[in-house]
Amino acid sequence: MLIEMPRRTEIFGSVKIHELQRVLKIDSGGFENPRAKDIPFEEIKNVLRHFAIIIPVKNEKIHLLDGVLRAIPFDCSIIVVSNSGRETPDTYKMEQDVVKNLHDLTQQEMFIIHQKDPELGFAFYDAGYEDHLLDKDGLVRDGKSEGMIIGMLLAKSLGKDFIGFADADNYIPGSVREYVIDYAAGFCMSESPYSMVRLNWRYKPKVVEDKLYFKKWGRVSETTNKYLNLLISTHTGFETRVVVTGNAGEHALTTKLADLLSYSTGYSIEPYHFVYLFDRFGMGAETITNTDADAANAGIEIFQIETLNPHIHEEKGEEHVNNMLLGSLQTVYHSKLCNDYVKSKVLEELGDILEWGKPKENIIMPSIRKIDIHNFVKMLESNADTFARFERGAIESEGEKTEHLKG
Amino acid sequence: MLIEMPRRTEIFGSVKIHELQRVLKIDSGGFENPRAKDIPFEEIKNVLRHFAIIIPVKNEKIHLLDGVLRAIPFDCSIIVVSNSGRETPDTYKMEQDVVKNLHDLTQQEMFIIHQKDPELGFAFYDAGYEDHLLDKDGLVRDGKSEGMIIGMLLAKSLGKDFIGFADADNYIPGSVREYVIDYAAGFCMSESPYSMVRLNWRYKPKVVEDKLYFKKWGRVSETTNKYLNLLISTHTGFETRVVVTGNAGEHALTTKLADLLSYSTGYSIEPYHFVYLFDRFGMGAETITNTDADAANAGIEIFQIETLNPHIHEEKGEEHVNNMLLGSLQTVYHSKLCNDYVKSKVLEELGDILEWGKPKENIIMPSIRKIDIHNFVKMLESNADTFARFERGAIESEGEKTEHLKG
Numbered sequence: 001m002l003i004e005m006p007r008r009t010e011i012f013g014s015v016k017i018h019e020l021q022r023v024l025k026i027d028s029g030g031f032e033n034p035r036a037k038d039i040p041f042e043e044i045k046n047v048l049r050h051f052a053i054i055i056p057v058k059n060e061k062i063h064l065l066d067g068v069l070r071a072i073p074f075d076c077s078i079i080v081v082s083n084s085g086r087e088t089p090d091t092y093k094m095e096q097d098v099v100k101n102l103h104d105l106t107q108q109e110m111f112i113i114h115q116k117d118p119e120l121g122f123a124f125y126d127a128g129y130e131d132h133l134l135d136k137d138g139l140v141r142d143g144k145s146e147g148m149i150i151g152m153l154l155a156k157s158l159g160k161d162f163i164g165f166a167d168a169d170n171y172i173p174g175s176v177r178e179y180v181i182d183y184a185a186g187f188c189m190s191e192s193p194y195s196m197v198r199l200n201w202r203y204k205p206k207v208v209e210d211k212l213y214f215k216k217w218g219r220v221s222e223t224t225n226k227y228l229n230l231l232i233s234t235h236t237g238f239e240t241r242v243v244v245t246g247n248a249g250e251h252a253l254t255t256k257l258a259d260l261l262s263y264s265t266g267y268s269i270e271p272y273h274f275v276y277l278f279d280r281f282g283m284g285a286e287t288i289t290n291t292d293a294d295a296a297n298a299g300i301e302i303f304q305i306e307t308l309n310p311h312i313h314e315e316k317g318e319e320h321v322n323n324m325l326l327g328s329l330q331t332v333y334h335s336k337l338c339n340d341y342v343k344s345k346v347l348e349e350l351g352d353i354l355e356w357g358k359p360k361e362n363i364i365m366p367s368i369r370k371i372d373i374h375n376f377v378k379m380l381e382s383n384a385d386t387f388a389r390f391e392r393g394a395i396e397s398e399g400e401k402t403e404h405l406k407g
Numbered sequence: 408m409l410i411e412m413p414r415r416t417e418i419f420g421s422v423k424i425h426e427l428q429r430v431l432k433i434d435s436g437g438f439e440n441p442r443a444k445d446i447p448f449e450e451i452k453n454v455l456r457h458f459a460i461i462i463p464v465k466n467e468k469i470h471l472l473d474g475v476l477r478a479i480p481f482d483c484s485i486i487v488v489s490n491s492g493r494e495t496p497d498t499y500k501m502e503q504d505v506v507k508n509l510h511d512l513t514q515q516e517m518f519i520i521h522q523k524d525p526e527l528g529f530a531f532y533d534a535g536y537e538d539h540l541l542d543k544d545g546l547v548r549d550g551k552s553e554g555m556i557i558g559m560l561l562a563k564s565l566g567k568d569f570i571g572f573a574d575a576d577n578y579i580p581g582s583v584r585e586y587v588i589d590y591a592a593g594f595c596m597s598e599s600p601y602s603m604v605r606l607n608w609r610y611k612p613k614v615v616e617d618k619l620y621f622k623k624w625g626r627v628s629e630t631t632n633k634y635l636n637l638l639i640s641t642h643t644g645f646e647t648r649v650v651v652t653g654n655a656g657e658h659a660l661t662t663k664l665a666d667l668l669s670y671s672t673g674y675s676i677e678p679y680h681f682v683y684l685f686d687r688f689g690m691g692a693e694t695i696t697n698t699d700a701d702a703a704n705a706g707i708e709i710f711q712i713e714t715l716n717p718h719i720h721e722e723k724g725e726e727h728v729n730n731m732l733l734g735s736l737q738t739v740y741h742s743k744l745c746n747d748y749v750k751s752k753v754l755e756e757l758g759d760i761l762e763w764g765k766p767k768e769n770i771i772m773p774s775i776r777k778i779d780i781h782n783f784v785k786m787l788e789s790n791a792d793t794f795a796r797f798e799r800g801a802i803e804s805e806g807e808k809t810e811h812l813k814g
Contacts, residue, residue, distance in 0.1 A: 002513055024512050026584060029481035031514035031800060041448075070715055074436035105431050106409055107438035174581025174716040177433060308477055309581040312719070393438060 001039045001185045002028035003305070010242040012232055013282040014296040016192075017242045020200055023182060023308045039188045047184035048075035050161040051252075054151030056144045057082040059091055060168040066098050068166060071173035072180055074108050077392075079154045080168075081147040083115040096388060103390035111154050114386035115140050115147050123379040127371040145269040149365060152258050156368075157377040162187055164197075164252030175309040183252035186303035194260065195301040196253040196273065198245035201311040220321055221247045223349060224328040228274050230345070231337045235282070245304045246271045247328060250311075259369040260295055264362045267320075268327035272362065277302075279336045322353050330359040408446045408592050409435035410712070417649040419639055420689040421703040423599075424649045427607055430589060430715045446595045454591035455482035457568040458659075461558030463551045464489040466498055467575040473505050475573060478580035479587055481515050484799075486561045487575075488554040490522040503795060510797035518561050521793035522547050522554050530786040534778040552676040556772060559665050563775075564784040569594055571604075571659030582716040590659035593710035601667065602708040603660040603680065605652035608718040627728055628654045630756060631735040635681050637752070638744045642689070652711045653678045654735060657718075666776040667702055671769045674727075675734035679769065684709075686743045729760050737766040 002025040006018035024036055032038045053076050057065060065080075072078055080099055084091040092114050099112045113120065121138040124130055133149060135141050140150065148165065155163045164183045166176050179199055186197030224246035233239045245251075247270050253261075264272030277300055280292065288296045332338060333346045350359065380387045409432040413425035431443055439445045460483050464472060472487075479485055487506055491498035499521050506519045520527065528545040531537055540556060542548050547557065555572065562570045571590045573583050586606055593604030631653035640646050652658070654677050660668075671679030684707055687699065695703045739745060740753045757766065787794045 023477075024509075025477055025481060025515075027480035027482070029514060029800070033512060036512055067715060070430075070432055073434035074432060075434070102431075105440060105443055107436055108432075172579055172581060172716060174579060174585050178581050308474060309579060393436070 001026055001041075001044065001181060002031075002036050003039065003185055003189075004036050006303075008242075010232065010240055012236065012278065013284055014288075015277050015281050015300050015302065017302045018304060019242055020244050020304045020306050022306045023178070023185075026178060026181060026308060037189065039185050043188050044181060044184045045075055047162060047187045048073050048180070051075070051164060051180070051184065052077045052079055052151075052155035052158060052160040052162070053164050053166055053180060054079045054081060054148060054155065055166050055168050056147040056151065057084055057095060057168045058144070059084045062091075062094050062098060064170065065095060065168045066102070067173040068168055068170055068176050069098065069102050069110075071176040072108075072166070073177065074106060076180060077109040077155070077158055077160065078111070079151045080110070080112040081115055081151045081154075082112065083142060083147055086114070086116070092386065096386075100388070100390065107393045108390075109158075109392040110390045112386075112388050113150065113154070113380065113384065115142075115150060117380075117384045117386040119380060119384035119387075120150065122383070123376050126379060127376055129368070129371055132365040141265075143265055145263055145265045145365070148269065149263060149368060152255075153368060153371060153373060153376055156255060156258075156373045161255055162252060163255055163258055165250065167249060171312040172309060175307065175311060178307055178309050179250050182305045182307060186252070186305060187254070189303065190254075190301050192298045192301045193254055194257040194295045194298055195303065196251060196257055197303045197305060198248035198270075199250040200245050200248065200304055200306045201309075220325045220328065223325060224271050224332075227329060227332040227342065227346060227349075228271060230342050231275070231278055231332060231335055232282075234339055234342055235337055243274060243304075246274065247324065248304075250307075256295075257300065259367060260292070262367055263365045264327075264331055265365065266327045266362065267324040268331045268362045271328045272331040272364075274302075275331045275335045282337065326350065326353050326359070327362060330362050333359045334361050408433055408448075408451065408588065409438075409443050410446065410592055410596075411443050412441075413710075415649075417639065417647055419643065419685065420691055421695075422684050422688050422707050422709065424709045425711060426649055427651050427711045427713050429713045430585070430592075433585065433588060433715060444596065446592050450595050451588060451591040452482055454569060454594045455480050455587070458482070458571060458587070458591065459484045459486055459558075459562035459565055459567040459569070460571050460573055460587060461486045461488060461555060461562065462573050462575050463554040463558065464491055464502060464575045465551070465554075466491045469498075469501050469505060471577065472502060472575045473509070474580040475575055475577055475583050476505065476509050476517075478583040479515075479573070480584065481513060483571075483587060484516040484562070484565055484567065485518070486558045487517070487519040488522055488558045488561075489519065490549060490554055493521070493523070499793065503793075507795070507797065514800045515797075516565075516799040517797045519793075519795050520557065520561070520787065520791065522549075522557060524787075524791045524793040526787060526791035526794070527557065529790070530783050533786060534783055536775070536778055539772045548672075550672055552670055552672045552772070555676065556670060556775060560775060560778060560780060560783055563662060563665075563780045568662050569659060570662055570665055572657065574656060578719040579716060582714065582718060585714055585716050586657050589712045589714060593659070593712060594661070596710060597661075597708050599705040599708045600661055601664040601702045601705055602710065603658060603664055604710045604712060605655035605677075606657040607652050607655065607711055607713045608716075627732045627735065630732060631678050631739075634736060634739040634749065634753060634756075635678060637749050638682070638685055638739060638742055639689075641746055641749055642744055650681060650711075653681065654731065655711075657714075663702075664707065666774060667699070669774055670772045671734075671738055672772065673734045673769065674731040675738045675769045678735045679738040679771075681709075682738045682742045682744075689744065733757065733760050733766070734769060737769050740766040741768050 004021045006021050010017045028038050053072050086092050099110050103110050116139050140146050183197045225243050228243040228246045229240050329346050411428045413428050417424045435445050460479050493499050506517050510517050523546050547553050590604045632650050635650040635653045736753050
């Protein structure tokens, strides 16, 4: 891959945010130049071998999921976390069939589990994480962030070094393939074991230009970025526009960084990555705890990559957009760095959406570092009916055996 | 790549048409199964090194061209044949700049030429091909097929073994990358030096489902395929639906096959590939000339591949669709294989479009085999102002030198 060098890097405490980098060529030829870095495909493949891609699913069209699965390179492992309907027709069953069929054909390593599996609830209870993720019935709450936590734990159980996310509602399998390659390219460039890659879409294609959703999404994204940048600016005293990926659903991070972070819920999980890192690592030595010393010394690198492909996905509608804006700006409002000036600007921005009072605090799920991953997965393997694992290159996969036992 | 095996192959004289094959995985892991063939990426790269991709351009949005160029793997050579406007603002100049900038960054081998360059007309005149391609002013006619001929000659001048086509109006660079990889996969599977790969799109994405153009295109394609299949059926006596890529603008062929073919103009160039091969190689020994003996013995293989990615491109409108149907069915009507029954069906089908009389014969451009390619390109290099070649991995490209001389 040939990718632009970031023109500059904003350093905020231990957090290094690189300016947007464009993908110049997916399949490059080994020629570098002062403006661009060449990353050989072999280096990218080396990352892919230690990479798990998590696909949160919730009643997306089944052929879209199929396309996304087929687009993810074989070297990665795939983890599907579904919160789809189980009533007749059982959508989850269809998803599991798609995963199984594709595994039969490709022998790629794949996991699939249902978010509402009661055993998943038990496993979180057993891990002492029940207060952060379970509802009153002991099941994992609805929500994509909760699904992402499940996926990250499964990725950890595989000993993966890199964890990435891809949505299942993508109309362009080729885009999803590119996202994975872009993530890997970011990790190839990183000098710290604590790093994150966030994607920015190149453009909104004309064929969907008249759809309201795309414009609104653009507005939310712009607003979130503006306020995240304002948090930095008001502390450094220098205006910056470095953050352009505040709401980047397409992102990936090292497992080391995944262990370090806490996670916000709803639509605020992505901007909260920044807020959390700013709060904890942005203000210099006095806020750094012992646990954080290693990361603070190594630095936390955030890459922002502009994809070659556009992003075309299912339309979500107005409510979704407003919730996204609200969730995003709530994280900013409750940042330790948010002074009265920024607070007043946020309140102004939220105007109509926030009918009265102050923005709520988002529910935050603390670090998953302390969860005993061995025990967690053992519980799922023994008891969780919806959990199926299909191993790499096995003729008769463990998933099939598990199914037979349960059948 | 993991790709389905064709379920069956229709053999019609020396022509072998393989049934549609689905791409199961772009980046596969080396596992085969009875239904699917695994093609290692190294094998695909070996084809790419001998592959030229031709991009006919006519006033497409410049950023779409940029995306397409960035998506084509470095190992291929790129040949842009433009028939864009040259009045102010000079679109061709912008295209040339895009090519030059991308070459500066990537060092990929790229050619660009303008279809209306008077020297191109001279070169065809000199080659004795003037009757087939030039207008009364001695310039190459308008038309994509004419541009494709120019591109094929430039590909031959590079000594390439494989020639493929990609449109410049594609919104999804990732699709274009896949097309090229799919072409290469087809050639990896081929057992004959005379082969062709034609692509079929997986589905029409929902976000554009309400656009008329996509539905109509579907109808033209279906109708063309129906009549091409009918040409086979009425001769073999067995009904077949093997042809599903009659209008496949996305196709590639070996240079050996390119030398063998004649080319129809307008929208009929793609279906005419079939008609020409049927007429010349479909009816057994009596029609085989000496020139054809080698190909007839080796067999001519046609692969039809269903892409993983959907196809989203610029809207063209009603007239384009009707012309496409007319052009396609004219080739069928004038096939040697077209008996009275098929002729009557074609006339019925064309009903409203064909106001009176019989379908015209399309203008056919004969084989380019005999054109002295060395001399042809020498003339362009010496005299053609619009011709720029940018060589692989050169720090100062010949293209730049040429420009300086002319500047």
